[in-house]
Amino acid sequence: xxxxxxxxxxxxxxxxxxxxxxxxxxxxxxxxxxxxxxxxxxxxxxxxxxxxxxxxxxxxxxxxxxxxxxxxxxxxxxxxxxxxxxxxxxxxxxxxxxxxxxxxxxxxxxxxxxxxxxxxxxxxxxxxxxxxxxxxxxxxxxxxxxxxxxxxxxxxxxxxxxxxxxxxxxxxxxxxxxxxxxxxxxxxxxxxxxxxxxxxxxxxxxxxxxxxxxxxxxxxxxxxxxxxxxxxxxxxxxxxxxxxxxxxxxxxxxxxxxxxxxxxxxxxxxxxxxxxxxxxxxxxxxxxxxxxxxxxxxxxxxxxxxxxxxxxxxxxxxxxxxxxxxxxxxxxxxxxxxxxxxxxxxxxxxxxx
Ligand code: ADP
Ligand code: MG
Numbered sequence: 001x002x003x004x005x006x007x008x009x010x011x012x013x014x015x016x017x018x019x020x021x022x023x024x025x026x027x028x029x030x031x032x033x034x035x036x037x038x039x040x041x042x043x044x045x046x047x048x049x050x051x052x053x054x055x056x057x058x059x060x061x062x063x064x065x066x067x068x069x070x071x072x073x074x075x076x077x078x079x080x081x082x083x084x085x086x087x088x089x090x091x092x093x094x095x096x097x098x099x100x101x102x103x104x105x106x107x108x109x110x111x112x113x114x115x116x117x118x119x120x121x122x123x124x125x126x127x128x129x130x131x132x133x134x135x136x137x138x139x140x141x142x143x144x145x146x147x148x149x150x151x152x153x154x155x156x157x158x159x160x161x162x163x164x165x166x167x168x169x170x171x172x173x174x175x176x177x178x179x180x181x182x183x184x185x186x187x188x189x190x191x192x193x194x195x196x197x198x199x200x201x202x203x204x205x206x207x208x209x210x211x212x213x214x215x216x217x218x219x220x221x222x223x224x225x226x227x228x229x230x231x232x233x234x235x236x237x238x239x240x241x242x243x244x245x246x247x248x249x250x251x252x253x254x255x256x257x258x259x260x261x262x263x264x265x266x267x268x269x270x271x272x273x274x275x276x277x278x279x280x281x282x283x284x285x286x287x288x289x290x291x292x293x294x295x296x297x298x299x300x301x302x303x304x305x306x307x308x309x310x311x312x313x314x315x316x317x318x319x320x321x322x323x324x325x326x327x328x329x330x331x332x333x334x335x336x337x338x339x340x341x342x343x344x345x346x347x348x349x350x351x352x353x
Pocket of ligand 1: 025026027028029168169170171172192193194218221225301302303304305306308328329
């Protein structure tokens with residue numbers, strides 16, 4: 001544990017311990033921010049269950065290790081994979097597990113701010129609130145993910161100035177224009193890091209007759225993936241990645257060298273979908289606000305923002321400057337954290353449960 005996570009807990013009126021937390025319930029990763037402590041938990045949003053039962057065998061990092069390696073009797077579930085809850089019981093189990101891990105002991109006074117993908121339905125929202133309640137919350141507030149991402153990226157969300165944030169997660173990309181503390185226009189598409197991984201898997205299968213798993217595809221993307229040549233990274237173009245997989249026809253193991261250019265072309269389709277969503281959101285945007293965005297630029301958050309050259313490609317396609325936020329993977333959790341730290345000031349940004 002770092003010194004920061006060991007410092008004295010924050011206190012609220014009455015002198016008793018407050019353990020207010022913010023939760024970024026992402027499709028790929030869940031982060032927990034504790035008031036006065038910062039981010040105290042960061043694990044994959046994965047639950048491993050015994051096939052045909054609802055008993056969780058492992059949650060988080062331990063469960064992710066099992067993906068693609070599990071015997072038939074264990075299934076790894078990502079309860080929020082596409083930004084909607086695919087498995088309520090697993091989602092509830094995951095929330096309860098992470099809250100208990102982040103806040104051990106009794107949680108009588110814990111208030112929670114939970115960030116949810118903007119595509120979740122009212123039924124799913126109620127399910128999340130219910131799960132947080134059962135995990136020991138005194139009060140639960142929900143906040144839309146793009147709003148939390150914008151706050152965490154340091155955008156002036158409360159001012160009249162229009163800001164655009166593009167949060168590229170695992171299962172979804174959220175594009176939003178924010179002004180005066182509200183979302184003016186937004187889009188949520190089911191394209192993100194997972195679709196990029198699938199595009200790599202498809203490419204390797206079609207072009208090289210090699211079968212690879214989703215975790216291998218993600219490794220390739222993170223190691224040598226890019227959206228556009230990056231002048232600041234000239235050595236990137238020379239990199240290759242040695243992939244091990246199984247031959248489609250013979251079924252035998254085989255290795256293959258993939259180039260940066262190949263992976264870039266494989267990623268073309270999901271990246272173009274994200275660009276199209278940004279374009280159409282800009283087209284819907286009131287002219288005053290698009291002027292602000294032209295001037296101040298678009299900010300990228302989420303793990304997908306780490307793909308080299310994405311900001312250059314998006315900027316070339318829109319004619320607008322694009323910036324990657326600092327620590328893009330942490331923005332949503334830090335935004336929820338800001339709400340937790342300033343609970344009373346930011347109440348108006350939260351949709352009370
Ligand atoms: P979510 O909010 O949906 O849980 P995250 O914001 O945590 O998603 O981002 C997870 C996604 O980011 C994953 O698909 C992961 O592969 C991708 N990712 C992480 N690091 C990189 C990187 N360096 N380059 C490209 N993609 C990345
Ligand atoms: Mg996210």
